[in-house]
């Protein structure tokens with residue numbers, strides 16, 4: 184009782200219970216606010232709104248902490264394994280050897296697309312943005328797999344999840360092959376998740392792509408670090424669409440669309456464009472930072488800042504280290520890495536960024552890594568989507584299993600015209 188929050192509205196006092204999360208986070212439970220007071224809350228951008236209880240990912244933005252199911256993200260660095268992290272996020276614990284083996288086999292078994300899906304790819308212009316293709320094709324998957332419309336139990340859900348996690352990489356690779364006018368390469372059942380993806384991206388009918396273990400580990404880490412980030416824009420979208428009981432595929436297709444925007448997943452492309460611009464000498468790093476600080480310019484330092492992190496994004500720290508290691512090992516000398524370091528240096532010493540607690544985020548270095556291994560820039564956000572998919576699936580499932588889960592339907596504060604009569608067409612000025 185003493186922990187209740189008290190709201191005073193005129194002469195009335197209302198008490199609302201305070202709920203506490205496992206890490207001591209506190210939330211005022213206002214579920215019956217409108218019913219009791221007639222008021223709603225106003226929180227554009229939902230920066231102060233907890234939309235659900237979730238047991239998947241914990242972030243402490245002030246301290247730069249990110250944990251999947253309680254495990255600090257840094258502990259995945261030594262042997263990065265995206266498939267293992269996907270299982271962990273979705274099913275709540277690290278897979279035992281039997282679970283891992285079965286899940287890997289499911290992924291292998293599901294990698295092919297229905298042959299007639301190829302016609303869909305053909306219908307897109309070569310220049311189609313891969314994120315548009317990805318979203319459309321994930322939605323199209325539901326037409327080919329109506330057996331997953333209604334998920335009866337956990338086993339059924341596991342098959343749907345494995346199917347989607349496996350097929351997204353085939354769709355992504357086919358979208359790329361279509362864009363460059365090259366034949367689709369079928370998945371190879373002998374290969375693991377990441378090498379199989381790179382095989383479909385880069386092999387030729389007459390020449391097999393060989394995946395360097397260093398590249399395999401780097402891409403595993405990139406995907407793993409993107410795998411979940413609690414209630415971000417795309418995950419909230421998946422939850423919102425899923426709250427209407429839309430199927431898993433439709434909900435995740437919507438997540439891809441949300442991720443596409445430059446303030447979210449699309450930032451990894453925008454970072455590269457920014458670095459290229461500086462590299463081509465069109466603007467200096469100092470001038471770019473000056474513009475990013477100028478409110479009238481609309482320019483932002485891409486890959487900097489985060490809604491939740493008010494300290495270093497731990498993912499950026501880890502990816503920065505990977506970039507430093509990977510490029511020399513591959514014999515890649517990328518001037519964009521030097522430019523990124525220079526921008527970071529300038530920004531971290533500038534009171535504008537310091538005062539606003541703007542630090543590099545996950546997108547700042549991921550593009551440099553992907554570029555070094557030959558992933559083209561227009562596929563960067565697709566890579567983010569492949570990585571984020573387990574998170575979307577985990578949240579969709581968590582929500583669907585939550586007793587009393589409701590359709591997501593926020594309120595608003597109406598600020599439009601008052602009662603206005605309709606004017607017949609011929610009487611209008």
Ligand code: CMC
Nearest residue numbers: 446447448450475483484485486487488489490539544545
């Ligand atoms: N460059 C310059 N100024 C910035 C930046 C930036 N990157 N980010 C925030 N600010 C300023 C902003 O102008 C505002 O200043 P003021 O207080 O004077 O009005 C202040 O910092 C707070 O910014 P905000 O836009 O209110 O913060 P937000 O929490 O709504 O936005 C963000 C978070 C990530 C959208 C924003 O920082 C941003 O646009 N960053 C660049 C895009 C980017 O890198 N996005 C990837 C995010 S991480 C991956 C993901 O989760 O998708």
